[in-house]
Amino acid sequence: MTEVLLFRGARLEGGEAADLLIEDGVIAEVGTGLTRAGATVIDADGLVALPGLVDLHTHLREPGYEASETILTGSRAAAAGGYTAVFAMPNTSPVADTAGVVEQELALGEAAGYVTVQPIGAVTVGQKGERLAELGAMADSRARVRVFSDDGFCVWDPLIMRRALEYVKAFDGVIAQHAQDPRLTEGAQMNEGSVSAELGLAGWPAVAEESIIARDVLLAEHVGSRLHVCHLSTAGSVDIIRWAKKRGVNVTAEVTPHHLLLTDELARGYDARFKVNPPLRREEDVLAVREGLADGTIDIVATDHAPHPSEAKACEWQAAANGMVGLESALRVVQQAMVDTGLIVWADVARIMSRTPARIGRLADHGTPLSEGHAASVTFYDAAPVRAFSTDDLAGRSLNSPYIGRELPGEVRWTLHRGRPTVVDGLVLDTPGVRA
Amino acid sequence: MRHLLDTKTLAREEALRILDVAEDMADTQRREVKKLPTLRGKTVVNLFFEDSTRTRISFEAAAKRLSADVINFSAKGSSVSKGESLQDTAQTLQAMGADAVVIRHGASGAPRTLATSGWITAGVVNAGDGTHEHPTQALLDAFTIRKRTFGDDSRGRDLAGLRVTIVGDILHSRVARSNVWLLDTLGAEVTLVAPPTLVPQDVSAWPARILFDLDEAISYGPDALMMLRIQLERMGAAYFPTEREYSRRWGLDATRLAALGTGSMVMHPGPMNRGLEISADAADSPRSTVLEQVTNGVSVRMAVLYLLLAGTTDERGEL
Numbered sequence: 123m124t125e126v127l128l129f130r131g132a133r134l135e136g137g138e139a140a141d142l143l144i145e146d147g148v149i150a151e152v153g154t155g156l157t158r159a160g161a162t163v164i165d166a167d168g169l170v171a172l173p174g175l176v177d178l179h180t181h182l183r184e185p186g187y188e189a190s191e192t193i194l195t196g197s198r199a200a201a202a203g204g205y206t207a208v209f210a211m212p213n214t215s216p217v218a219d220t221a222g223v224v225e226q227e228l229a230l231g232e233a234a235g236y237v238t239v240q241p242i243g244a245v246t247v248g249q250k251g252e253r254l255a256e257l258g259a260m261a262d263s264r265a266r267v268r269v270f271s272d273d274g275f276c277v278w279d280p281l282i283m284r285r286a287l288e289y290v291k292a293f294d295g296v297i298a299q300h301a302q303d304p305r306l307t308e309g310a311q312m313n314e315g316s317v318s319a320e321l322g323l324a325g326w327p328a329v330a331e332e333s334i335i336a337r338d339v340l341l342a343e344h345v346g347s348r349l350h351v352c353h354l355s356t357a358g359s360v361d362i363i364r365w366a367k368k369r370g371v372n373v374t375a376e377v378t379p380h381h382l383l384l385t386d387e388l389a390r391g392y393d394a395r396f397k398v399n400p401p402l403r404r405e406e407d408v409l410a411v412r413e414g415l416a417d418g419t420i421d422i423v424a425t426d427h428a429p430h431p432s433e434a435k436a437c438e439w440q441a442a443a444n445g446m447v448g449l450e451s452a453l454r455v456v457q458q459a460m461v462d463t464g465l466i467v468w469a470d471v472a473r474i475m476s477r478t479p480a481r482i483g484r485l486a487d488h489g490t491p492l493s494e495g496h497a498a499s500v501t502f503y504d505a506a507p508v509r510a511f512s513t514d515d516l517a518g519r520s521l522n523s524p525y526i527g528r529e530l531p532g533e534v535r536w537t538l539h540r541g542r543p544t545v546v547d548g549l550v551l552d553t554p555g556v557r558a
Numbered sequence: 559m560r561h562l563l564d565t566k567t568l569a570r571e572e573a574l575r576i577l578d579v580a581e582d583m584a585d586t587q588r589r590e591v592k593k594l595p596t597l598r599g600k601t602v603v604n605l606f607f608e609d610s611t612r613t614r615i616s617f618e619a620a621a622k623r624l625s626a627d628v629i630n631f632s633a634k635g636s637s638v639s640k641g642e643s644l645q646d647t648a649q650t651l652q653a654m655g656a657d658a659v660v661i662r663h664g665a666s667g668a669p670r671t672l673a674t675s676g677w678i679t680a681g682v683v684n685a686g687d688g689t690h691e692h693p694t695q696a697l698l699d700a701f702t703i704r705k706r707t708f709g710d711d712s713r714g715r716d717l718a719g720l721r722v723t724i725v726g727d728i729l730h731s732r733v734a735r736s737n738v739w740l741l742d743t744l745g746a747e748v749t750l751v752a753p754p755t756l757v758p759q760d761v762s763a764w765p766a767r768i769l770f771d772l773d774e775a776i777s778y779g780p781d782a783l784m785m786l787r788i789q790l791e792r793m794g795a796a797y798f799p800t801e802r803e804y805s806r807r808w809g810l811d812a813t814r815l816a817a818l819g820t821g822s823m824v825m826h827p828g829p830m831n832r833g834l835e836i837s838a839d840a841a842d843s844p845r846s847t848v849l850e851q852v853t854n855g856v857s858v859r860m861a862v863l864y865l866l867l868a869g870t871t872d873e874r875g876e877l
Contacts, residue, residue, distance in 0.1 A: 311666075319758030320566065322666040322690030322735060327759065391674065392667030436675070437644055438665035440688065 124541055124555060125162055126150075132166035132502055134492045135173075136468025142171065144498045147541035152493055166502055169535055170468050173476040174206025174499030175453065176488050178269070178298070178376060179352060179424035181445070182208070182239070184230065185223070186215025191429040191519045193227060196449070197236035199427065199518030201544035201554075203449040204501035204534040207238035207480065207488045208427075212249065213274040219244035219255035221263035228265040235554040236544045238499075240485055243267040245286045245297060249275050254286060261293040268484040271298035273352055276334055278304055283338060287347035294484060296374075298350040299338055301359070302400065306330035311440060313386040313401040321389060323439065326401045328356040335359050339366035339373050350482055351375040353426050355400040357410030364419045374482050376424040377411045379448055379455035384408075384524060394435045394442030395524050398428070415474065416465040422479045425452045429520030446524050450515050454530040457505060462531060487540075502536035509533070517550045559865045561673045561682040564691040565740040570716065573743055577701050578713050579861035580854070587623070587857060597626035600867050603656040604630045605647070606685075607663040612828060613685050613695075616852070617660045620859035626867070629656070644668060648677040656680045658866050666690035681866040689730045695827055696736035698858040700744055702847050703782050705854065706823050718745030723775045725751040725808060726786025726835055727797075729758050733786060733827050738766050751775045753808065755797040772808050776817050783818060784825040785810050785836045801834060810840045823847050 127144040134140050134152075141156040142149060151158075177200065183191035191199075193210070200208045210227055212218030218227060224241035231239020243260035247253055249272040260267040270290060277283045277299060286297050307330045312318050314325020335351055339362065342349035351363065354375045363375045380398060385405050388396040396402060414420040428445025435442050448455075456475065460466045466474075480489030490496040511525040537545035542555035551557065559572065586594060602621040604614050614630065621628045633647055644663075651659060658681045661669050666688030673682040686692040703720065704712045722741050728734045728750050741748050742765040749767045750757070757768055769775050776783070788804060798804045805811075810824065815837065818824070824836075824846045832838050841848060 314759050316760045316763045319760055320735070320763065322688055322732060324689075325759060392670050433643065433645075438663065438668040438671055440665035440667075441644075 126158060126160060127543070128156060128158055128161040128163045129166040129171070129502065130163060132169045132171035134171050135472045136170045142492065142500070144538060144541050147498055149492065149494055149496050149498050164536070168506070169502040169504050171492055172204070172468065172472050172501045172503060173489050173492060174501050174537065174539065175204045175475045176207040176479040176483070176485065177205050177425050177427065177449065177452070178209045178422060178479040178483055179273070180208040180210055180427045180449065181213065181429065182210045183429060184214065185226065189431050193230040193239055194234040195519040196427070196429070197231065197234040197239065198550050199447065199449040199516065201236040201537050201539070202515070202517035202534065202550045203451065204453050204503060204537050205237055205449060206499035206501070206537065206539045207240060207485055209240045209242050209269055209483055211271060211273045212242050212244040217244050217248050218242070219247055219249070221256070221259040221265070224260050224265035224267055225263050235542070237539055238485070238488065240483060241265045241267055242269045242271050242298065245270045245272045245277050246282060251275060251277060251279055251282060254282070254289065257290055257295065258293065261295060268293070268295050269298050269350070270295055271300065271352065273298065273300045276300050276302045276304060280337060280341065284341050284345060287342055287349065288345045291347055296348040296350050296482060298352050299334070300352050301331045301334035301338065303330040303334055312389045312397070313403050315386065315404055317386045317389060321392070323389065328358055328403070331356055331400055332358040332362055335362050339363070339371045342373055343369065343371045347372065349373045353378050353381065353400055353424070354411065354420060355381045355403050355407060357407045360410050360414035360419055364414070367419065374421040375419070376422045377415055377420050378426045379423060379452045379459070380446055380524060381411055382408065382415070382423070382459040383455050388524070392439045394437065394439050395446065395522055397439060397442050397444055398446050399444035412459060412463070412465055415460065422474050422482065423452065423456055424479065425449050429518055430522045431520060435522050445522065447516065447518060447520055447522055450517055451511060451523060451525050451530065453503060453534065454511070454532040455525070457532045458530055461505070498538050498541040500538045501534060504533045504535050505531060507531070507533050562693055562862055562866065563669050563673060563682065563684045565693045565696050565736045565743070566691070568693065568740065568743065570743050573697070573700070573740060574714065574716065576697055576858065576861050576865060577704065579864060580701050580858045581713050583860040583864070584854070584857040592623050593625060594623060595625050596864060597621070597624040597867055600626045600657045601655055602626045602628050602658045602660060602863060603651050604628065605651065605659050605661045606630070606632050607661070607668070608686070610662050610686065613662060616855045617685060617859050619856050621863055623856070624860055624863060626863065629654070644672065645675065645677055648672055648675070652678040652680065658683060658863060660685045662686045664688055683862060683866065686732055688732065690732055691736045692732040693736050694855070694859055694862060695733050696740040697862070698851055698855040699737055699784065699825060699827070700740055701854045701858050702825065702851050703823070705850070706847060707781070716744040717741060720746045720781045721749070721778070722746050722782045722784065723749040723751060723780040724784045724786065725772060725775070725810070727756045727788055727792060728752045729756045730789065730792070731786050737784070738764055749775055749778070749780065751808065753798050753804070756792070772814065773817070776814055779819045780822055782823045782825055783810065787827065787829065787831060788835045805834050809835050809837065811837045812839045815840045815843065818845070820845070825851060827851065
């Protein structure tokens with residue numbers, strides 16, 4: 123029997139203050155002045171209550187790259203950041219392109235118990251872009267895969283992309299595309315522009331992303347399929363998605379926290395913590411993706427949490443791995459870039475970081491309203507403090523965060539996954555649901 | 559001076575100091591005994607991750623003429639995937655007691671990573687990093703232009719008003735980048751001439767005029783025309799159609815040499831592709847500074863090592 127929790131005075135999605143009674147994994151009652159004999163009462167006065175965050179784009183590295191992250195450590199990082207569900211990208215070893223691998227990931231996620239780990243299946247065998255993986259088998263497996271992606275690689279062949287978009291209609295799936303023309307980005311190291319020209323680093327041009335997105339929205343329109351665009355990063359990409367949505371194309375788009383905050387100027391010191399794919403872009407791109415997120419052109423924020431061991435970053439820029447960890451910092455970055463700037467309110471945060479990602483991924487019992495009878499996956503967030511982000515804030519296995527030393531607002535105080543606490547008073551529990 | 563990593567952040571006073579000390583060094587090199595005791599007991603490591611015999615022996619000669627001990631460390635193709643990491647190499651050199659590390663590396667920014675990582679305490683000199691910078695080359699080029707123009711009256715002078723035109727693969731050239739920044743700092747007017755495919759996509763922040771036509775550039779009568787080596791492997795990547803076409807449009811042939819004013823100097827960082835970017839006529843003409851550049855390279859590198867290892871420093875440890 124799990125304990126009964128009564129949170130007093132939390133602002134639901136940043137609005138009215140209310141009490142939340144959590145019992146048997148669900149929100150049993152919402153109201154003011156609630157009492158309940160035997161309940162543990164938690165003062166949540168002033169905290170923002172959000173439906174548990176859902177990350178549509180996480181790299182958990184297991185199986186195969188356990189030196190960077192495991193499903194357990196990545197789940198802890200997720201909980202620390204206020205997440206209650208993460209979608210695990212398939213670029214593991216072996217690649218998650220069969221029912222066996224996705225079911226193993228699902229089982230490891232359940233065993234870890236911090237968050238719902240929902241595997242994403244590869245679109246093509248080995249993510250090689252040559253022939254479709256057994257998408258139906260993954261969809262029918264116990265992991266119930268609905269999102270398919272070759273993330274890390276673009277499904278570049280237009281015919282394979284068309285077939286994938288068509289095929290997943292059979293089970294209401296979606297193709298999440300990593301939009302990057304491989305020919306236009308051979309050896310690319312950073313955004314192509316004024317800074318790359320000075321630093322002598324091979325450029326990753328915006329057009330390599332935009333041309334693939336333009337092609338894919340036209341393909342999705344043509345075959346009447348559902349398309350999701352991963353980590354959109356340029357002003358031009360926002361324009362293309364806006365145009366496609368106006369035409370009625372069934373497309374959704376995500377942006378990462380780092381593309382909402384950081385620019386390619388950070389490459390100047392050749393500190394590989396800032397090396398990521400797609401690369402950090404110009405300030406005008408950052409402003410454009412913020413605007414696109416605020417006006418609904420971009421549907422969600424997803425972390426692209428990409429852990430790497432220190433040796434993959436403490437080296438020459440060119441030799442360093444792409445990627446940044448992001449689960450623990452995402453909500454704080456979104457607060458700084460979007461909420462504190464007045465572009466969106468907390469109810470929008472609930473939409474872009476919980477409700478819509480759950481809906482795109484067809485994940486039941488997540489992103490549900492903070493009302494009676496719904497699963498008690500809830501994040502309690504204190505927006506008031508401002509602190510320098512540090513390695514103490516990281517709960518996963520890797521330390522490659524671009525925010526270390528940077529002032530960020532906010533703190534996740536409590537995370538509940540299906541009624542079980544995973545974060546209590548800002549600390550990740552050693553065992554989910556078991557408080558010291 | 560703690561490190562010499564680039565010319566982008568090199569102040570005018572620092573650059574002039576290096577050039578003036580190089581004048582002093584050049585004077586000593588006219589003596590019968592060229593060796594100075596200045597850096598006796600200091601250890602200079604030439605850490606070359608890329609082959610470059612010319613640059614390495616120039617640094618080696620510079621260090622030896624200042625009586626430093628020189629260790630040549632050739633570590634081709636090092637990376638996490640291929641073997642020893644830059645960190646391990648650097649820490650090895652630190653343990654051996656290197657006072658200065660002269661690094662040539664195929665990755666842009668590797669010298670900065672080395673200097674800022676905390677792996678070593680030695681001063682770092684960038685001897686060419688990827689397609690980023692090659693600061694001592696730009697310094698020896700500036701020295702050569704100044705010497706040709708002002709002769710014995712060079713000390714203390716900058717290059718104000720002089721027009722320098724650089725021709726070739728700007729996109730991949732660390733020599734071009736270092737020259738653009740340094741020449742601008744010293745007051746020269748810089749023109750870059752290249753096939754449009756070999757100009758970086760956004761050079762709006764560069765203090766240089768961009769032209770695609772070499773004949774037009776020559777018609778403006780530059781004081782110095784610097785021809786860059788063209789890498790033939792660029793053809794495979796479709797930067798230009800053929801060697802012949804490149805040579806015809808952007809090579810310094812006899813006709814263009816004749817069109818160039820007699821007062822203009824012809825420069826090349828070497829090694830030259832004779833008959834491709836530069837004709838034998840141009841390379842061997844009295845206007846060519848190619849061999850002076852080599853000679854001056856030693857003096858400039860002596861100056862850099864001297865200022866790094868024996869130079870006066872203020873409390874900030876700066877030059």
